[in-house]
Amino acid sequence: ATQAKPFPAWAAPTIDKSLTTDQASSIVAERTKPQTDWLGPTSGEQAPKGVKHIIYVSADQSYVSFVNWGRGVVEAAKILGWQVDILNGRGAVTSTLQAMQQAVAVHPDAIITSADASALQGPIAQAVAAGIPVVGIHAAAFPGPDPELNLYDNITSNPAEIGETQAAYVLAESKGTAQVVHFLDNSFAIARFKAEAATTPIQNCAGCKFLGMQNIPIADQTQRIPTVISGLLANDGHHWWGTTCCDNFYPYVAAALRASNIAPTDIKLVGSDGPPSAYDLIRKGDYEVATVPEPSTLFGFQAIDAVIQAMAGKEPSHFIQPTYLVTKANADQEGGKKDEFIPSNHFACHYQNIWLGETKDCSGS
């Protein structure tokens, strides 16, 4: 009894208005710790028998996060002996649309997509009408089902928490005296939400100064960032913090700062997503000092779990992996050696237990 129609949405995550320096420090301390214990489901639906066909519609197979989530889907499917095909959205709304249409046309058992669902409503509606559950990874702003967009579940970290973590790190490190710029691409709702979460505490912090949002359409980042930096340095001086929705801005930002002879001690960047370039910059102390990474393969497993729930007509799990914070100190932990965030909670083992009805001991594996 596969169910494709989403359950009602969860309550939207709330943004905390302000943070004291102490709250900030404790948040940082908390989220830089290894994530060893498993907070996800320990019981649930077993995987249906037989080889299921899953299609992963990637937003852009040339961008590392989307590739990693796809890897997760494939690894999870391997446990079940399922077949996964990956379609490439090629980073443009329209080619994504075409890829999603292809996915629907092939009529798989389920579709997992990392592409922005709001521009895919047509084909997603078709899929759901055809009884194909569609699970998003970062396809919408908030975690959980999205009836409006017909997503059976949307796998993502809590964007409020991501913003909060960035703000907390800045407040803690600057002892509540930071001037902060936030870089984002306005076109994505999730980016705007993260931005609000990351900047509200700053705006409400007495000793801090919020210097403003810098909107950088990702497509033009190469051309825009150098001049954006030129403007910032001119108007806001050489001592500020940067936060962002998207770590992929930072190699360009760092390059521009370097070319402007700015000392890495003067301007500090806090990122999110955590691609290899972010790990590089953090390790080198190259302006970027911390990032809030997205789990790489874990999302894939969560998505497959959601698919299994859908196939049983059950509501998807409410589990959200807590956010993690990468700094120079812990850059090598939790998958850091491979420049990605893989919590050390043996999630693969736990999910395998649920899906195959096994009872392996996952603590040490």
Added chain:
Amino acid sequence: MSKAENILTIRNLTKRFYGSLALDHVDFSLEKGEIHALIGENGAGKSTFIKILAGVYACDGGEITLDGQVVDPRTDSLSIAFVHQDPAFAEELSVGENIAFGMGYPRRRGLIDWSAVKAQAVKIYEAMEIAPLDPDRLVSTLTAPEKAILAIVRTLALAPKVLVLDEPTAALPEADSVQLFKAMRRLRSLGTSMIYVSHRLNELFGLADRVTVFRNGRHIVTEPMAGATGDGLIEHMLGRPPVKLSGADPRAETRGSAVLEVRDLTIGGRGPVSFEAQAGEILGLVGLRGGGQEAIGRAIFGALPITSGVIILNGKPLPQKRSIGDSIEFGIRLLAGDRSAESAFAGMNLVENIFVNPRIRGGSMWRWTSPAREREEARQIIDRFDVRPRREASLIDWLSGGNQQKTCLARWLNDQGDLVILEEPTSGVDIGAKLAIHKILRGYAAGGRTMLVISTDLEEVAALCDRAIIVSRGRQISELAGPELTLDQLVSHSSQGGRHAVSI
């Protein structure tokens, strides 16, 4: 002369254009220090012959011997220089550079020396006793005759062993032709051998030493010019005795009222000029290069803004601001002189080249047109103007120069229009076809149409026109009509007051 050894010998030269034979086992020999005329009907294969020598086309058979060496023009660089039938320039580059590109750039320390480039340009004009152009001028700003001269001087300056000229005088004013012939004789005395293609037969007498005739891609005869007669050559070319055009050809006897009246016309500081033309009259406008006769025609056609004066057609003054489209509606037609640049649509087929603008034939821009009917009409027109090969579907670029000209002419001549302005109507057209076209033109005139012929071919003007106006700096300096309208008169009149005109 017969025992002078050959510098260039060609045997069994054959060229096929996908099945159609353009050259059929042609033999040809060029002696040291001779001017060898090459003539033949349009499409006889002259240009093809030359382009093979130039290495533009590869031949499909035959042997070329230069200086005793068997050579392949496509691979070897030979000391042969060419003036091609429609010379090509880099229009947006300077005159000086277009010359240097062929001759080689003067260099200083390995780098191009631009000042020397300019000096060189001036020098070679002066060497031919022609007033130099400003070397910094872009070629795109030159008039058709100026380009023709540029093509010639830049080639003559190479002082090669062998020099090949393909209809260089087709668009060349008399005075400049004279300079060209002087230069050619000078080169001959220096030992250069020349192949000279032309449809203007009587240029050849006194210039060429020998003449060769091609017909349908075959070599017909080679004989000393001394013994040759015009009729004899024409007979060789056509393969039949020439049809004598007696004076009794249809000339409109009754002169209607003035169809065209031009009053005090000045164009960009040139002029003023005033004249009339009656219905059924063929009026010639001649002058030296830069004489401004072209500008007059273009202004009447609305292609050039006029500074002052009035143009009256059929008693009604034409509006000052007038698009070319309007002029066509008013019944004016103009065949532009520069065929490749202003007339022919290279890359498009004959049907399209004839039916460019339906309004020329009294049709509408917005009416549905059936391709089938157009093709059928085109076939008839092609027959009437004797375009060869008769193949309405072939691209115009696949035709010989003269046949391209006939096609362009066919675009403008139909039962519509009161005033037909023709720049170089028969440039590059062979004698047979030329007579035929003249006949056609007279026919149209007889039908009550007025023709304005703007030609550098004074012979043509003498033969075709009822009256001729000699123009210099946009002014009329004299007029010839009836019995006075002869080649010699035209030459002498047009060279008067030409002094300053030449120095354009």
Added chain:
Amino acid sequence: MSSQDIVEKRGTAAPQPKQRQVLVNFAANYGLAVIFVLVLIVFGLMRPDTYLSRSNIGNLLTSQSVTALLALAVMMPLTTGRFDLSVGYHVGLAQVLMVGLQANQQLPWVVSAIIVLAVGAAVGAINGFLVTRFKIDSFIATMGVGSLLYGLSNWYTQGMQISGLQLPAGYLSVAGDIFGIPFPAIIVLLVGIILWIVLERIPAGRSLYFIGFNPRAAELSGINVGRAVNAAFISSGLLCALAGIMLGAILRSGTPSVGPEYLLPAFAASLLGATSIRPGRVNVGGTLLSILILAFSFSGVQQLGAAFYVEYLFNGGILVVAVALSVYAAARRRKSAVHSSAH
């Protein structure tokens, strides 16, 4: 490419049997059509139940209809030898306007559509004006205008995506279908037929080609080059607007970053199309055919589930191969053409 002329004039065709020649002719004029059929057959056999399924064909036709309209949009100025690089940004603007006017200004969708079309015509007129009046190179003029349009749509949206959740059903049905035939495809077909008639059968339309081949001769033949070029750009603008209206209904939201990605595919299609149906010049039939080939072959590769980068390789390959083939065929055809009438 004079080197081309030279080579083509080299070599002679041995006399060849009539039917062979007919074949060559056909291949030259309909080479793309042949390739298209082959693509359908090959992938149809490899993926029998999904590839030629109604849903797949429907989806492809729907999503490609936007590209098709834009390919026709770039084709119109191309007939006169002018480039229009603003189409990508233009369709983006049209799309956000179309969605925005309904979502933000609460206008009925038909009114919005009319406004968008009006804006489209205006943009086209501006392009034409810059090119014909100011004599600015079309490539750079339209590039500049494109950037302006991109600025406008970002100003209008403040760079944010406009949610289309309340878009009226009437508008969304623009992306729907009639008797199972996608409505966008029908629009494209109609537009195509009209343009084909104009360009092939109406002298005023054909004059665009004359301008393309020899502007000066066209002018001296009484064709109003300026007006014709303006008309070409205006029609291009209208087509972009129409494409934007469609795109909005397909995406059901207005995204300012959408658009630029259409530019190259549109040019690829209309230039690839110039090798078929009317070889040697851009034309409606060839353009639409190229769209189909590229879309269907790409879909086929995707359905085979090849590694993602294979798509790019294939995409590049098919372009080059298709053109190379038809260029070759055209050369053969020319030979046989001259040959045949030489006997």
Added chain:
Amino acid sequence: MSSQDIVEKRGTAAPQPKQRQVLVNFAANYGLAVIFVLVLIVFGLMRPDTYLSRSNIGNLLTSQSVTALLALAVMMPLTTGRFDLSVGYHVGLAQVLMVGLQANQQLPWVVSAIIVLAVGAAVGAINGFLVTRFKIDSFIATMGVGSLLYGLSNWYTQGMQISGLQLPAGYLSVAGDIFGIPFPAIIVLLVGIILWIVLERIPAGRSLYFIGFNPRAAELSGINVGRAVNAAFISSGLLCALAGIMLGAILRSGTPSVGPEYLLPAFAASLLGATSIRPGRVNVGGTLLSILILAFSFSGVQQLGAAFYVEYLFNGGILVVAVALSVYAAARRRKSAVHSSAH
């Protein structure tokens, strides 16, 4: 445009004083330079202590050097009238290769650079081959090759980002500076000087322009068009490789999705450049000048704190206005040239 030609061909301008004419000449040749100086002065006055600061200039020069090299890369084939649309994907490939060969294959950076350059030359040769041998329209051929290259870099990286953590200091210093002058800017300057000499002072270089303006003229004067066009594409390939080497050192990691965004700016610069120094044809001086103008005016706008979309409006505006001005100046210059030589 033909209307223009006719008038200019036959028309003559009213007499004008010599010095006025000189002025017009200067404006026509150095219009962009004038605009550039104005931009510097205006913004320099409005933001005295930051706009012309060493840090700002260093930042702009470094970040623009990649675009500059790519603009020169598209310029080379443009001189012969051919497009190279593969530069964007090509620089992307060069960049991932450059980082990858060091990070994955542990090659010393100089060796990697040599390999990347070799690949660049090969890619250029392929473009040239398709265009000259197969007679494929350069627009399509290079578009196809570009897609192939994108496929390659994605195959090489599997779509992942290559960490540049172990990149040697020697390589990173490619993006450093000497006596405060950004090294990339110095490279661009040297490349520019070499290309300038080749194109303006060496016959082989001039022949590229001849091919561009009139292939037949070039052919009839006996130069090997095919070989020249190939050379142009190969040099374009080498420039892309060089740009990729630089980009790797600037970004300090290899990202497969980088590259395409450089295409339009590169074309904009070289075409805008065609309106200055040597008006009427793409040229080195004009190209580099355009890069500077665009970069420095954005930076100025940005320092005045304009909204993000203003940059696009500004970008479009400056393209159109600058070109319109210089076209106007060029026309006047041309007139006076005709005029002066008519007496």
